[in-house]
Amino acid sequence: MSATDIPIAAELADNLRAVNEAFAACHDIVVHPYRYGNSLSHDMAVVYCETLIRQPDVSIVKSVLLNLVREMPGETEIASVDRIAAFFERGGASYKPFELLNGIGQAVRSVVEGRMVLLFDGWNKALGFDALSIERRAVTEPSSEAVISGPREGTIEDLHTNIGLLRVRLSTPEFKIEMYETGTHTKQKFVLGYLQNVVQPELLAELKRRVSVIDRTEALDVTYIRELIEDAVYSPFPQYRITERPDVAVSSLLEGKIVIMMEGSGTILICPIKFTELFQSAEDYYQRTIISTLVRWLRVIAFVIALTLPSLYIALSTFHPELIPSNLLLAMLDTREGIPFPAFVEAVLMQFFFELLREAGIRLPRPIGSSVSIVGALIIGDAAISAGIASPIMVVVVALTGIASFSIPQYEIAIALRILSFPLMIMAFFLGGFGLMIGFILILLHLTCLRSLGQPYLAPIAPLRPLQLFDVIVRAPLKERFRLSKRRKFARPD
Structure with missing residues (x-):
């Protein structure tokens, strides 16, 4: 039985044995035994990856657990494993910064994703505490799409930051983010973003169908996904657009398009696109x-x-x-x-x-x-x-x-x-x-x-869509562009 199939046992020694087997020859994995309780009579262990958690402080575990399970005013002693188990099993983890883990595979996955995993003797569950603290590139102006006027922000290699750069410009619950995962070893997370009240349902369904078949592909960047889902792989012309600018991505979302972002990728994939859009720059509208x-x-x-x-x-x-x-x-x-x-x-x-x-x-x-x-x-x-x-x-x-x-x-x-x-x-x-x-x-x-x-690809020229030509031959004035509601007419099926 592999580590991914083993449930967490009530005996701490059994769990540590399974964890050590899963992380054999992984010298950046730390397993720290720890005792707690009135007479330090309870055993637990903290497992983490020291290359993902720069300054782990095990004492935070004691203070966090104490605050989490304290039920009576003035109570100061740390809780027993019975109270910890009862608290989390009745839903305490649903609103706290912990994740309740049921199997060794879940615990191993949490460790490699940058969480501190807490294993308790006498409890057949574990806790995953998010403590990821690796260095990230700051949000700066994108070098490949520099403009004279307009925003200077560019995407970085952090998925949550990139989503936030879009969310701050789209303060609406209609902006949906759907999470996916790809790769047997990389387990890379990527998201589809779209405006639910603007996107064409047929386009969204088609894109979901295409990404659903790449779950085992070891994709490292959104450009991998682009090649896996595009129609003509050997064509020299790009069928999807790559951008580092959040304002370009938001503008595309308002036109009914879909964006794809991936953890570790500093670019956003926009689909579908038209050939005429490749001659447009973010600065055109500034x-x-x-x-x-x-x-x-x-x-x-x-x-x-x-x-x-x-x-x-x-x-x-x-x-x-x-x-x-x-x-x-x-x-x-x-x-x-x-x-x-x-x-x-x-x-x-x-x-x-x-x-x-x-x-x-x-x-x-x-x-x-x-x-x-x-x-x-x-x-x-x-x-x-x-x-x-x-x-x-x-x-x-x-x-x-x-x-x-x-x-x-x-x-x-x-x-x-x-x-x-x-x-x-x-x-x-x-x-x-x-x-x-x-x-x-x-x-x-x-x-x-x-x-x-x-x-x-050549729309709105072939097939001809006269209402959309207004922003192709010329850069339409913004009031005319919004009046024609061009964003709701994008990519209508013929």
Whole structure:
């Protein structure tokens, strides 16, 4: 019989033997024997994990127990095990900071979750006292979603803190939090959060169905859950949104979406999403409507540039030079004189070097990472031109492509553009403008077929939902946005 199946015995020695067997070779587990009562005639033991409880003070057990079971005014002696058992068995643990445990498995689980477990001789129950005190990162501004105006708070790796950051902004009982657990060994807790009077019941039921089948998966972060529940695993486009901003999560909840948060994860997963939302930033709603609208259009233009500019240059210079103005064509031919590679090889090499620099800038320590990216790009570009490996016009094209990809708020969609630019360059090299057109159509077809939690990814464009377009093409004024009750019309089944 495993420790998880053993009930707690009335004999303390039997319980300690089972606990020691369960925690064999766990040197951070402390088992502290203790005596209490009038003549110190009662035996008990305190079990805890010293790496989860930084400064355990066993004397707190005596004072807490004394306060918990004291029934008569002026009573000062500590209670016997009979009174302790009677107090908790008739419901005392339901409103006190203790948990009543019935089995060795429960006791072991409580210890590894950061509780002090109290075992008593003569009582076939145990008490779990929450004493978790590990260090946590403070709530700071999220580095990946920095804004000029708006809240500066970001999520951290503590589930209760993250829930509190949302709860303080949603002071309503309609904000529901449902707890789940995944993993045979990790036992990671994660929650689904939603507004009951706003969320579509079909979406909630579908998400619950998907998370119900991952209970044995060793998930360490919400990104694990994202991959386990998404519709198209091999698509380069994100089907769910990751954010570190509580205000973004709350805004999504008000639109009828569902958030997923996990213990130990510093991000929030939002589902479902629409492709158009990947061009939106939290700052859009903290600025004036006209400014946010123009910035959104700029991001869409940057998306097209980052996706098609290198392949467009290859197609024009290789297959369709007649479409280039004469003066520009002569300048391009002059700069390409002496270059030993065709435009395709030149573009692939420069894109590859640029991606290496970008990755190096991310992986290096932050103080020098940005310097390496900028200085490295300048040095490699100048060296490539001087060595006759690349033309100045190609360096400009690659630089514009990189800058355009940085203009997109969501990092994951920028990665998708970087991946897709290479097959587009290949198609442009072999088929010219027709290849570029075919590649663009294939990407559009793929986006049309994608689903986010079963909902159309390109909505409200395909299928067309006119009422929701008002906050896609432009950033709708807040009074119009609320008047149309857009949040209650999200993801209506077709």
